Amino acid sequence: MEIYSVADNIVSPLGTNTEANYAACRGGISGIANIQNGDLYPEQFYGAAIGEDIKRALNISEDNGYTFLEQLFIHSVSDALSHVKDLDKNRTLLVISTTKGNIDLLSESYTGPMDTKRSELTVMGNTIARYFDLPNAPVIVSNACISGLSAIITAKRLIEVGQYDHAIVAGGDILSEFVVSGFQCLKAISDEPCRPYDARRKGISLGEACGTMILTRDVTLAKNKGQAVRILSGSQSNDANHISGPSRTGEGLKLAVKRALEQTDITASQISYISAHGTATLFNDEMEAIVFDTLGLSDTPLNSLKGYFGHTLGAAGVIESIITMKQMLERELVASQGFQETGTTKTLNIIQATKAVAACEYALKTTSGFGGCNAAVVYKSL
Template sequence: MEEESSMETKVIYIGAENIVSPLGNTAEDNFEEIRKGKSALSLHSEDGFSCPYGKILNYDLLPELTKLESLMVHSIQSSLAQLNRDLEDSRTLLILSTTKGDIEHLAKGDVEKSKPTHLLEQVKSHLALKCSHTTISNACISGVLACIHGQDLIKQGAYDHVVVVGADLVSEFTYRGFESFFALSELPCRPFDQDRTGLSLGEGVATVVMSKDNRVYLKKPLAFLGGASANDANHISGPSREGEGLFRAITEAMKQASTTSDQIDFVNAHGTATRYNDDMESIAFHRARLESKAINSFKGYYGHTLGAAGVLELVLSMHSMRNDTLIKSLGFENEGTAKPLNVIADNESKEIRTVLKTASGFGGCNAAAILQKI
């Protein structure tokens, strides 16, 4: 029995997922909306921004909490409600994935409140869970990297359970930053399409629970087989033109997962709709022998949700697996990358057993993770 128990701990499970976005407050609602082709991207002229983005408008503002704090509390509580027992505080870690936290406090001159540690403390004060916490902030791979870090900690025996919440809102700081790069599209973004003109931004909060014990979940979880990150050290904002970092991350993730490219059924790419990112990804996928695999980006539905993106898109990929449905890459019509890809142009029913999720970000960072049905 001891040997059997030891074998079971080698599998890290992921489930109890939630998404709060402009398209809904549950993962199920969000998946149904994108399956119908609905996009959250629209103009919000009252903010003074000239490009469309995904803005969360319907939410309950909790007493003494900010918008971001309130959304995080809702998302985490929704995920914890999908467990059949309370998690032990001393054996649980809460990880926040974000690129900038609640940076709006800086506009009021409050540096301390703008720190992620304050954000987490505020959120935890409204949760029954009183566990340890930490923050992963590594540009736009933060969400995927947080899940990889959670997997590693569980495998090492440091924790039995890890709750990962990805959260970011659109702010003047973020908008003007991307605008200075001439990276924003005046129309909803079109990942991998030949007529793409840049990215769109979006708001989102998403949560998953990772565990060594599949019995904590009310609904059958998926297996988090492995993940890896790599930095191509190319440029502060431009990725390697050869996709070196992403290629290395994918290769190492497949090695950890004991998986080959032939076994991958579906790839959810980063797909920002910027020229350099999409071309880089196409090259990396070719190098990893994944060019024939069904590939999509969810950015056309939500925009780039930054620190939330990796978690949000992992959750949507999980629901693609649960529903055996490939979701079209919204905005894609004509092939337009350096190397051709099998981009999903229409929703399709297909058995999906194994999924590769990738992410890339400023500073040359890249991450890849592999999920599989149990």
């Protein structure tokens, strides 16, 4: 069975739909800025926060019965759904990807009107499903930074087994004092906008975003023909090495990519583009460089999109997949924002300027996360 992604949306500091976000990426515009907001962290830091202009455009409100994150999900899913014909809701699954959900509600300093019950991920998932009158209980994936790709792989599988015909895959996380203080205490946050793979990289920039993909077995579902991309394969693995750092040799990521390729009839040399994880920590980027080198992918054009969006945790796999598909459709590869000089022991073919390409038939998207987990998905142009 062939599974397609036929419509999508990204809401991030760079815009409220996929088009605006893609335009920003190809124009070299980053959502990462200096943030001075005592509610997020006592000191200034760099991150990608959704600004007041975007909040106004989305009519974000504090008293409409939904949390900020839920409003992002609702906007994102609504916009993605507007690009497809009517779905049979009985045959549609909602898959939510998030790491911390409404974690901000558990803060002692939270004074808003929402019940702290909403911090339970099942309650948040049911709230979103109810908004869209979806009768099936949502599936919620919480697999750290690989959650987005996990959700895509899960949706694909549940369509393949015949349980559903369509899936709405939505990934989202917000910037909160919880995550900012956590990554600060790990000394993982860069004191400037992140620079994936660069020699002077100093760590991550956190971001907030929400992304939605409509997956289906029916490629004619898209209102706008020519927007579909096939989800060819996907696999997940674990390093079995460390809970908060990647394996030095990247065995886990290697296994995930190998298995994703084994499910297809293509070889690594046929991959035309890699959308890598590229968090800009010393260890992650080095590990990825070793893996791609070992797999014979060091000449394949590669970028990290973290320089545009920051690390958006549960949204990352989804929004970076959407930009991946957009590049495939536009036959264009965008520059890896923040990269100037090779900073890994194995040299990768990092895209330094946005450029047109003759074709991009197969693309590989990878992520790695806390808990030692890795995921890889292969996309194919139609």
